[in-house]
Amino acid sequence: MPIKVENLSFVYNEGTPYATVALNNVTFEIQDEEFVGIIGHTGSGKSTLIQHLNGLLKPTSGKIYINGVDITDKKVSLKDVRKEVGLVFQYPEYQLFEETIFKDIAFGPTNLGLSEEEIEKRVYEAMDIVGISRELADKSPFEVSGGQKRRIAIAGILAMKPKILILDEPTAGLDPKGKEEILNKIKEIHDKYKMITILVSHSMEDIARFADKIIVMNKGRIEVIGTPREVFREAEKLEKIGLGVPQITSLARELQKKGVAIPEDILTIEEAKEYIVRYLRGTKNV
Amino acid sequence: MEHVINTQNLSFEYHAEEQTRHLVLKDINLQFEKGQFIGIIGHNGSGKSTLAKHFNALLLPTEGKVYVKGMDTKDTNHLWDIRQAAGLVFQNPDNQIVAAIVEEDVAFGPENLGIPPDEIRERVEYALKAVGMWEYKDYPPHMLSGGQKQRVAIAGIIAMKPECIILDEPTAMLDPIGRREVISTIKKLNKEDGITVILITHFMEEVVDADRVIVMDDGKVVLDGTPKEVFKEVTLLKKIGLSVPQVTELAHQLKREGFDVPLDILTVEEMVEFLCR
Ligand SMILES: Nc1ncnc2c1ncn2[C@@H]1O[C@H](COP(=O)(O)OP(=O)(O)O)[C@@H](O)[C@H]1O
Ligand SMILES: Nc1ncnc2c1ncn2[C@@H]1O[C@H](COP(=O)(O)OP(=O)(O)O)[C@@H](O)[C@H]1O
Ligand SMILES: [Mg+2]
Ligand SMILES: [Mg+2]
Numbered sequence: 001m002p003i004k005v006e007n008l009s010f011v012y013n014e015g016t017p018y019a020t021v022a023l024n025n026v027t028f029e030i031q032d033e034e035f036v037g038i039i040g041h042t043g044s045g046k047s048t049l050i051q052h053l054n055g056l057l058k059p060t061s062g063k064i065y066i067n068g069v070d071i072t073d074k075k076v077s078l079k080d081v082r083k084e085v086g087l088v089f090q091y092p093e094y095q096l097f098e099e100t101i102f103k104d105i106a107f108g109p110t111n112l113g114l115s116e117e118e119i120e121k122r123v124y125e126a127m128d129i130v131g132i133s134r135e136l137a138d139k140s141p142f143e144v145s146g147g148q149k150r151r152i153a154i155a156g157i158l159a160m161k162p163k164i165l166i167l168d169e170p171t172a173g174l175d176p177k178g179k180e181e182i183l184n185k186i187k188e189i190h191d192k193y194k195m196i197t198i199l200v201s202h203s204m205e206d207i208a209r210f211a212d213k214i215i216v217m218n219k220g221r222i223e224v225i226g227t228p229r230e231v232f233r234e235a236e237k238l239e240k241i242g243l244g245v246p247q248i249t250s251l252a253r254e255l256q257k258k259g260v261a262i263p264e265d266i267l268t269i270e271e272a273k274e275y276i277v278r279y280l281r282g283t284k285n286v
Numbered sequence: 287m288e289h290v291i292n293t294q295n296l297s298f299e300y301h302a303e304e305q306t307r308h309l310v311l312k313d314i315n316l317q318f319e320k321g322q323f324i325g326i327i328g329h330n331g332s333g334k335s336t337l338a339k340h341f342n343a344l345l346l347p348t349e350g351k352v353y354v355k356g357m358d359t360k361d362t363n364h365l366w367d368i369r370q371a372a373g374l375v376f377q378n379p380d381n382q383i384v385a386a387i388v389e390e391d392v393a394f395g396p397e398n399l400g401i402p403p404d405e406i407r408e409r410v411e412y413a414l415k416a417v418g419m420w421e422y423k424d425y426p427p428h429m430l431s432g433g434q435k436q437r438v439a440i441a442g443i444i445a446m447k448p449e450c451i452i453l454d455e456p457t458a459m460l461d462p463i464g465r466r467e468v469i470s471t472i473k474k475l476n477k478e479d480g481i482t483v484i485l486i487t488h489f490m491e492e493v494v495d496a497d498r499v500i501v502m503d504d505g506k507v508v509l510d511g512t513p514k515e516v517f518k519e520v521t522l523l524k525k526i527g528l529s530v531p532q533v534t535e536l537a538h539q540l541k542r543e544g545f546d547v548p549l550d551i552l553t554v555e556e557m558v559e560f561l562c563r
Contacts, residue, residue, distance in 0.1 A: 041461040041462060041463050042431065042432065042460075042461040042463075042464065043431075145330070145331075146330070147330075172459065173377075173458050173459055174330075175329045175330045175488045175527070176329065176488055176527060176528055176529045177329045177330070177527030177528075178329075178330060202461045202462055203462075205532075242462055242463045242466070243462060244462065246532060247491075247531060247532040247533055247554060248532040248533070248536065250554050251532075251533055251536070251554045251557055251558070254554055254555075254558045255558060255561060255562070258558065258561075258562045260561065260562070269532055269535055269536050269539065270539075272536060273536060273539050273540065273543070276536070276540065276561065277540070277543055277545075279561070280540075280545055280561070
């Protein structure tokens with residue numbers, strides 16, 4: 001289910017004194033199975049962009065094709081779009097409302113009009129996928145930890161079996177351990193089910209490890225787009241808009257300036273180590 | 287010497303009346319000196335917020351004592367002196383701002399202390415200038431970004447002329463720019479105005495140049511020292527679910543490869559210097 005966005009612009013409160021241009025001529029494509037990171041600071045347009053991808057917002061101008069179908073066309077049923085494109089909002093735990101965890105996860109599939117057996121099957125599968133014990137099904141979603149609440153919200157979307165999974169800042173406010181757990185879970189789900197996964201974040205370190213493609217947003221425009229390596233080569237541009245690159249990438253850049261044989265687009269500690277070990281062995285032998 | 291904050295065998299449980307014991311703080315002994323910048327880290331549930339609330343008498347020890355500038359937090363006669371001396375800033379800026387205009391919000395604390403209007407005006411100006419928000423004095427808080435709101439909340443504390451300011455994950459809900467604004471503001475308050483800062487955070491890079499870093503796990507202090515002393519305990523930190531700076535991790539991996547790398551490298555500059563010396 002490839003995604004194609006063409007010249008997308010969006011203005012909030014158009015025609016009023018409060019008009020805000022939130023997206024300005026945005027164009028990009030996402031291929032099947034891709035893991036995409038969208039990064040940018042608050043107000044850069046990330047949430048506005050992804051809300052267009054499941055039809056929650058209608059473009060002021062521009063087109064959005066999902067699997068070749070223009071979802072901005074009035075004839076397209078948004079219900080069908082939302083069946084395929086699952087969106088997990090930021091701080092989704094605030095949207096849990098049912099009295100049991102089971103009912104909360106069942107909400108989406110119930111709206112799809114599935115049979116009771118199918119709903120039950122999907123709810124338990126989704127709980128397994130996100131790592132919420134089935135024994136908790138009848139507990140209140142308000143009695144579990146913050147990290148667990150967030151998993152429940154993700155399970156609610158997974159139970160709809162979307163072909164495209166979009167998560168808006170799923171690690172916001174979690175501690176390093178909770179963050180690792182959620183990120184690894186998302187990566188695991190992507191690797192297993194191969195759905196297009198779009199992860200919105202403002203942490204480069206989070207995105208650098210997993211993404212096939214990174215879209216850097218700034219003031220409603222795409223500032224840089226490409227593979228993590230391509231994007232991190234633009235370190236100066238990123239720093240100018242207040243994003244920065246992972247610490248290990250800046251180390252590589254600094255070392256390269258000093259004449260050490262190391263590419264400037266290093267992404268992981270392991271990679272850096274390889275070159276540095278080679279460098280240290282080399283200089284020692286001299 | 288009198289410490290700004292001094293805990294003596296502090297233990298705490300939320301439901302002390304219940305039969306089963308569930309200590310959230312276990313025998314904490316900490317003395318904080320005036321003018322220091324202290325970082326407290328630990329994963330969720332390790333007891334950081336519970337500890338912070340003991341520093342300004344929002345919670346009282348189940349066992350042991352907490353003294354703020356020598357005043358026992360259990361002594362109700364000193365409650366307002368303690369709250370004035372040690373101000374607490376929370377994670378979510380939206381829950382801390384009470385008034386409809388920035389200036390009024392900052393004046394709220396000193397008004398409650400019964401300070402004369404002229405002095406309040408002076409203090410509000412000083413506090414808003416100190417956090418770089420004076421131009422926004424007439425704004426309604428909801429027009430501000432998260433980082434700006436958090437700076438207004440800090441100004442509200444500064445206007446009380448505290449000895450010490452305690453910030454409980456003040457940047458957790460902010461983006462990188464907001465985080466930078468808040469961190470540089472509190473560093474400046476510490477360096478230039480001599481205010482003691484206790485910063486609770488998950489972000490290791492916010493405490494690499496603190497005077498002292500304290501690591502909490504399961505209600506206990508498990509590490510306490512300079513950032514270099516603390517961050518070189520990579521294995522322990524990872525075991526309790528905390529991360530270390532990427533270059534520190536790299537130093538440890540190089541050591542394992544047999545290179546003679548100092549294990550307390552924290553910054554890119556230090557690593558470059560070591561490798562290219
Ligand atoms: N519901 C809304 N009404 C008016 N303006 C909005 C609304 N939501 C977002 N905006 C504005 O649109 C811009 C982009 O916001 P958003 O898409 O939320 O960015 P991000 O998710 O990157 O923080 C910002 O200027 C923001 O203030
Ligand atoms: N109001 C409360 N009532 C009962 N237990 C609480 C309350 N607040 C926190 N706790 C418990 O105390 C422990 C420490 O929590 P907290 O101090 O908030 O840790 P941290 O700030 O490090 O995340 C946790 O087990 C938490 O569930
Ligand atoms: Mg957003
Ligand atoms: Mg806390």
